[in-house]
Amino acid sequence: MNLETTYLGLKLSNPLIVGASPFSEEVHVACQLQDAGASAFVMRSLFEEQIDAEQRALIHLIETPAESNAEATSYFPAFAEYQLTPDRYLKQIENLRAALSIPVIASLNGCRPGGWTDYAAKMESAGASAIELNLYQLATDPALDAEQVENEMLETVSLVTAAVNIPVSVKLSPFHTSPVNFAVALERVGATGIVLFNRFYQPDFDIEQLEAKSQLKLSDPSELLLRLRWLSIISPHLRGSLSATGGIHSSDDIVKAILAGANTVQLVSVLLKHGPRVLFSLLDGLEGWMKEHEYDSINEFRGAMNLKRCADPAAFERANYVRILQSWRV
Ligand SMILES: Cc1cc2nc3c(=O)[nH]c(=O)nc-3n(C[C@H](O)[C@H](O)[C@H](O)COP(=O)(O)O)c2cc1C
Numbered sequence: 261m262n263l264e265t266t267y268l269g270l271k272l273s274n275p276l277i278v279g280a281s282p283f284s285e286e287v288h289v290a291c292q293l294q295d296a297g298a299s300a301f302v303m304r305s306l307f308e309e310q311i312d313a314e315q316r317a318l319i320h321l322i323e324t325p326a327e328s329n330a331e332a333t334s335y336f337p338a339f340a341e342y343q344l345t346p347d348r349y350l351k352q353i354e355n356l357r358a359a360l361s362i363p364v365i366a367s368l369n370g371c372r373p374g375g376w377t378d379y380a381a382k383m384e385s386a387g388a389s390a391i392e393l394n395l396y397q398l399a400t401d402p403a404l405d406a407e408q409v410e411n412e413m414l415e416t417v418s419l420v421t422a423a424v425n426i427p428v429s430v431k432l433s434p435f436h437t438s439p440v441n442f443a444v445a446l447e448r449v450g451a452t453g454i455v456l457f458n459r460f461y462q463p464d465f466d467i468e469q470l471e472a473k474s475q476l477k478l479s480d481p482s483e484l485l486l487r488l489r490w491l492s493i494i495s496p497h498l499r500g501s502l503s504a505t506g507g508i509h510s511s512d513d514i515v516k517a518i519l520a521g522a523n524t525v526q527l528v529s530v531l532l533k534h535g536p537r538v539l540f541s542l543l544d545g546l547e548g549w550m551k552e553h554e555y556d557s558i559n560e561f562r563g564a565m566n567l568k569r570c571a572d573p574a575a576f577e578r579a580n581y582v583r584i585l586q587s588w589r590v
Pocket of ligand 1: 280281
């Protein structure tokens with residue numbers, strides 16, 4: 261049975277990769293994940309704001325906020341509060357590369373064009389096999405229209421891709437008016453792959469203190485459905501790779517993501533909940549399903565349930581929407 265897959269031009273032994281998370285902090289944990297079967301490793305992110313802060317410190321301007329709005333700057337963690345400083349991040353790429361035989365993908369997190377994007381080249385020099393660029397952004401300025409937001413993101417992606425010779429994937433939010441149009445545009449400016457989707461850690465309201473409460477809840481499998489929908493829609497239109505992240509907790513979830521068109525699946529919550537050894541059973545389950553359905557390789561069924569053969573995917577989706585609402589009886 262051949263579980264091999266190609267992701268961002270990298271040959272991987274199977275589609276299960278460790279998603280961006282604190283797992284990259286400890287080399288011995290990364291080794292356990294590799295030993296249990298992970299085929300690649302995405303590091304936790306280095307943030308635009310961290311790199312900006314360091315660059316300002318270098319020019320002795322650390323006391324001067326980068327933004328005209330000092331309050332906005334104070335929302336962010338202080339420089340020392342980040343788990344990895346930019347220098348330590350590069351050192352950690354080297355450490356992981358030295359200890360692991362699987363590819364190490366560094367993660368840059370930012371969306372505005374700027375000098376921070378040069379860090380991609382430093383990540384490449386430190387040994388990263390690829391870069392995952394997370395474009396996390398919540399547009400709240402009513403003066404900023406969708407085209408401006410996306411143009412800035414495209415410029416950022418082209419700065420990063422121009423700075424390196426290694427492949428760059430882009431981790432997207434689902435909140436684009438036309439995700440498929442944007443994914444194709446990302447390929448045009450040099451992205452080699454798309455990662456669907458960022459999870460938004462939505463604050464709850466504390467109605468006693470009248471405060472917003474930040475919270476980080478691990479995912480559950482219901483979150484996969486949004487990914488399946490967009491993988492199925494986007495995958496027929498891309499030349500590059502697709503990775504699913506969000507809500508993958510079982511081997512059935514992995515099969516579904518591949519049927520929808522994913523080259524790889526990224527796992528975080530399931531690994532945080534159950535530890536590295538869960539990878540053994542996930543791989544076993546994937547192999548068992550392939551055997552039962554007489555598939556010898558991942559490529560034989562990748563994308564088998566995408567919307568490639570659907571003449572009008574928008575009408576198909578809308579028809580399903582109408583039918584499901586009509587099916588409810590009181
Ligand atoms: C504790 C924690 C830290 C994370 N850190 C990052 C990060 O630094 N960069 C990033 O792009 N995603 C980060 N993520 C998001 C994950 O990479 C992943 O996209 C998300 O958890 C959905 O996958 P899951 O359902 O397998 O958890 C983090 C998630 C968790 C739970």
